[in-house]
Amino acid sequence: MGFRTLAFLLLTLSVGATAQSRGTGGGKPSVPTTPSTTNPSNVPSPPRLDTNRSFFLSGKVRADDGTPLTDAPTIQSLCKGRIRTEAYTDSKGNFSFEVSRLKERELGGVVGDAIDSSSSLDSRASQGSIINEWKDCELQALLPGFTSQVVELASRMQDFGNIDVGTIVLHRLQQVEGFTISATSAGAPSKAKKDYEKGREFQKQQKWDAALEKFGKAVELYPQYAVAWVEMGRVQEQKKDPSSARQSFHRAVSADPKFITPYQELAQLAFHDQQWQELLETTTEILRLNPVNFPQHWFLNATANYYLQHYDAAEQSAIKGIQVDREHRVPQLEQVLGVVLAKKHDYHGALDHIRKYLALAPNAADAEVAQKQAQELERLSAQAQSKQPN
Numbered sequence: 001m002g003f004r005t006l007a008f009l010l011l012t013l014s015v016g017a018t019a020q021s022r023g024t025g026g027g028k029p030s031v032p033t034t035p036s037t038t039n040p041s042n043v044p045s046p047p048r049l050d051t052n053r054s055f056f057l058s059g060k061v062r063a064d065d066g067t068p069l070t071d072a073p074t075i076q077s078l079c080k081g082r083i084r085t086e087a088y089t090d091s092k093g094n095f096s097f098e099v100s101r102l103k104e105r106e107l108g109g110v111v112g113d114a115i116d117s118s119s120s121l122d123s124r125a126s127q128g129s130i131i132n133e134w135k136d137c138e139l140q141a142l143l144p145g146f147t148s149q150v151v152e153l154a155s156r157m158q159d160f161g162n163i164d165v166g167t168i169v170l171h172r173l174q175q176v177e178g179f180t181i182s183a184t185s186a187g188a189p190s191k192a193k194k195d196y197e198k199g200r201e202f203q204k205q206q207k208w209d210a211a212l213e214k215f216g217k218a219v220e221l222y223p224q225y226a227v228a229w230v231e232m233g234r235v236q237e238q239k240k241d242p243s244s245a246r247q248s249f250h251r252a253v254s255a256d257p258k259f260i261t262p263y264q265e266l267a268q269l270a271f272h273d274q275q276w277q278e279l280l281e282t283t284t285e286i287l288r289l290n291p292v293n294f295p296q297h298w299f300l301n302a303t304a305n306y307y308l309q310h311y312d313a314a315e316q317s318a319i320k321g322i323q324v325d326r327e328h329r330v331p332q333l334e335q336v337l338g339v340v341l342a343k344k345h346d347y348h349g350a351l352d353h354i355r356k357y358l359a360l361a362p363n364a365a366d367a368e369v370a371q372k373q374a375q376e377l378e379r380l381s382a383q384a385q386s387k388q389p390n
Contacts, residue, residue, distance in 0.1 A: 058096040059151070059165040061089050061141045063181070065172070069093050070227045071143065071180040071261065073170065078150070079137040083327075089141070091200070096162075099134065139165055144260065144293035145179035146170040178289025182226040182259040192221040196228045203235060211235050219251070226256035233265060242269060260290060267300055280304035295325035299333050306340055314340045331360035335370065342377065347384055351377040 061073045072088040075095045087097040140148040149169040156165055172179075188196070199214030215232040219225050233248030246269055252262035263286045270279035283301040286294060298321025305314035318337035325333060338353035354374045358367060 056096055056098055056162045057086075057139070057153075057165055058094070058162055059139070060167045061093045061095065061143075061170065062167055063146070063170045063172070066186075067181060067183060068185045069143070070182050070185050074142040075168075076140050076142055077137050078140060079133070085142075086139075091197070139168065141168045141170055143170055143180065145173055145181075145290055147173060173292070178258045178260040178263075178286065180260050182256045182261075184224045184226050184256045184259075188218075188222045188225050188228075192218045192225055192228070195221065196225065196231070199228070199231060199235075203231060206238075208235050208238050212239070223251075224255045226252045226259045226262065229255060230259075230262050230265065233262070242272075245269070258289060260286060260294075263289075264297070267297065271300060271303075274307075276304045276307040280308060291320070292324060295321045295330045295333060298324060299330050299336060302333070302336050302340070306336065306343075311340055311344055315344070328360050331357050331364070334360060338373075338377075342380075345384075347377050347381040351381055 061069065061075075063069065069089065069091075072090070073093070074085055075087045075089065075097065077084050077086050087095050089095045135154040137153050139151045139153065142148065147170070149171070151165050151168055153165065156163055195214045195218040199211045199218065202208075202211035202214060212232060212235045215228050215235065218228040219232065222228075229248050229252035233245040233252070236242075236245035236248060246266065249262040249265045249269075252259060253266075263282055267279060267282045267286065270276075270282055279300060283297045283304065286297045287301060298317050302314045302317035302321065305311070305317060315337065318333050318340060321330065321333040322337070334353045334357035338350040338357065341347075341350035341353065351374060354370055354377060357364075358370055358374065361367065364370070
């Protein structure tokens with residue numbers, strides 16, 4: 001059975017799951033089918049709506065210590081045990097998203113980033129019933145390294161239109177040293193900040209040369225501008241210059257050693273180049289800074305250990321990743337653990353985790369391969385069982 005070949009296959013298929021902050025230049029985490037915000041700089045008053053159908057929930061997110069949010073927090077709704085991603089904030093921490101009858105009907109199933117399901121709402125519900133449903137909900141913000149204030153909606157859901165839910169405050173986790181926001185951004189001079197923001201505009205427009213020029217000016221004015229170094233590296237990747245990108249990410253690490261994002265980018269480069277020792281060292285540092293928010297990096301750490309033939313370490317990393325991944329966003333952790341256990345001749349344990357992978361990701365691109373792997377493990381497990389003394 002080609003477990004080594006299969007492990008490489010699962011890595012290839014997992015690039016999307018491991019690239020949290022990778023995109024086409026915008027730098028926002030990629031979450032499939034998640035509603036996006038349409039307010040790049042502030043929250044405008046929404047257009048006049050058919051109040052029989054929809055309303056907006058708007059607000060702001062800030063850190064309790066006033067640190068600028070250089071990464072976009074995710075806004076989630078919590079309704080009767082169901083958690084759903086609704087939007088991201090803009091660069092100033094503002095958010096706004098629409099709720100309509102159509103969306104309410106969708107909440108009955110697994111939609112977008114839904115973690116659990118709730119009973120389907122009556123599609124003929126009145127305006128009042130929709131508001132009443134959302135009165136049972138709460139909002140929170142999600143940003144690695146922070147816990148969120150939970151905002152209840154009961155007292156705020158009075159009428160349709162634009163409903164301001166106020167400010168959601170983020171609090172730093174005490175056991176976490178690393179964050180996806182950089183503390184050095186607050187010290188950037190105004191001219192460097194303007195060059196950075198202009199660079200982001202060009203980046204979103206995929207004007208790579210213009211973006212690179214602006215980011216270059218920003219870091220020239222303020223060499224400690226870690227987020228500008230990161231975006232410069234991302235643009236250099238778009239321009240097919242991984243060597244320069246790697247240098248920029250290292251400059252970001254030097255500028256702010258507790259800023260997680262450049263480590264994540266370096267891990268992706270190491271993964272792409274199959275530099276397993278570099279991947280191991282980079283993900284180990286990520287997990288030292290923040291062991292609780294990044295199951296995808298436990299996966300990469302386990303993978304690096306596997307290819308370096310550190311099978312016990314690979315097993316432990318996969319187990320820790322599964323413990324952290326309570327929402328099962330990285331089902332490949334089960335598969336890589338199965339691969340590692342098979343390598344250690346624990347065929348029964350390997351089979352158990354391959355089956356868990358198939359249960360979590362039945363429609364995965366490699367599901368057929370995993371099925372064949374499970375069949376082979378069944379044979380090997382039975383064979384090993386038959387050799388045991390009675």
